[in-house]
Amino acid sequence: MKLLNVFIALLFFSSLSTFAQNEMKEKREQIKSMKVAFLTNELDLNSSEAEKFWPIYNSFEEKEFELKHLKMRSFIKRYREGKDKITEKEAGFLLNQMETNEEEFYLLRKKFILNLKGILPASKIIKLKKSEEDFNRKLLLQYRNRGQRKE
Structure with a gap:
């Protein structure tokens, strides 16, 4: 009987974990959609630019996420432990x-900008950086305001 209770508890906690992971993935996808809409509007990309820009940008973002979040989390976790x-x-x-990770990020960003130079004018590349910062600021304010309403 105890074994059955343990099994039920494990099943319950694993389903909660799966639910939380799915919810986080949905939130990331929602944020990504908002970011695409925001950047598209801010950069005023024509169809030719957009067709070439988004695959490069999406690839860069995936690699950036890996470097910034996954690797840094492992460093922080190892430190905390x-x-x-x-x-x-x-x-x-x-x-x-950590220094190697920072160098990888710098080289990734440098390669990204180099790839963009063949697609976008320099003014739009500069505008991209500003638009990313504006989006992040806007997102942070939304979450901060949402947290204040719950209190």
Whole structure:
């Protein structure tokens, strides 16, 4: 009987985990859709530019997400797990990995801009950077305002 209760509890918690992951994925997709609409409007891309721009941008965003979120989360997790016990050698190794990650991000961004130069005029590339920052600011304000309404 105890085994059945444990099995039911495990099934319940695994379904909650799956639900939470699906919900996060849906939120990311919703944000991505909002961002596409925002950038399309801000950059005023013609059809030829848009056709070439979006595949490059989407590829860049996937790689950027991997570098910024997945790798940095693993660094932070490893630090938190052993922050009180971390040796100087381990901290040095972790720091080197973080620096390598930052270099990878810089090179990724540089390659992205180089690819865009063949598609968009320089003024639109500059406008893209500003529009991304504006979108992130707008999104942050929306979430901040949503949190204040719940209180």
